[in-house]
Amino acid sequence: MVKPLVVVIPHQLGRAEARRRLETGLGSAQELLGKAGIRMAEATWQGDQLNFLVGAMNQNVDGQIDVDEDSVRVEVRMPMLLSLFAGKVRALIDTNGTKLLTKK
Template sequence: MPKPLIVDIPHDLGQAEAKRRLVEGTEQARAMLHKSGITIDQLGWSGDRLDFGVSAVAQKVAGTIDVGPESVRLEVKLPFLLALFAEKIQKVASKEGNLLLTKK
């Protein structure tokens, strides 16, 4: 089993604002992913942790997003086939996370 993909994204928004942006961002992502044929199987907040699961093309991905006061940590368990693309997925997740958490 491949190691989980982990992305830590620093921010200076404070925990509450970072979580608010992630809540809004996940709703936008849900609509975008649905149009792309990706199904969200699970999406639920428990405190400052988001547990999620998505599936597409017979591949299932599960992960968590933990919102901290100075960083957000994404941890995703990739199936073997997707683990081959872990570096690219990590770059995209980091870029999109930074855009979402940059002060506006």
Template sequence: MSAPLVVSIPHRLGRDEATRRLKAGLSRAAVNVPVLKVEEENWQGDRMMFRVRALGQVAAGHVDVADDHVMLEVRLPWLLQKFADVAQHAIRNRGHLLLEKK
């Protein structure tokens, strides 16, 4: 099995505000990526487990919310591994937008 894709996104919101924004933001973010469909999103405390589908492939992972950063870890099937660098960049950019102080 391949190594997971891990993305850490720093923030200055605190855990509660970051969690609130993420709960509202995942489905919205997926709307902007037509090839991505959120199949499952399950929150347990400060951890969200998720399953998404892209290009007919399923990827599952989790997001952990801390006081000063968010850590996303996802295992990509072999076909999506080819897009790991692009996915990592996109996740980091969208995460920063979502977690910017406003």
């Protein structure tokens, strides 16, 4: 098993606003993934944690997003084949997550 990819994104929004932005951004993320041929099979909230399952290249990728008062922690577990793209996935999560959680 490949070590999970973990990205922590700091924010100054507070837990409730960060979660609201993530909920709002989820629809955009699903649309973006769809254009890349990736499907969001599942996305469910349990408290302040979003558990997700994504299908790509006949492989499943799962993970969770934990919303805290001053940071969001994204953990992605992917099979060995897809772990080759971990650097690109990390950059994508970091860039888009930071944009979404930047105080406006």
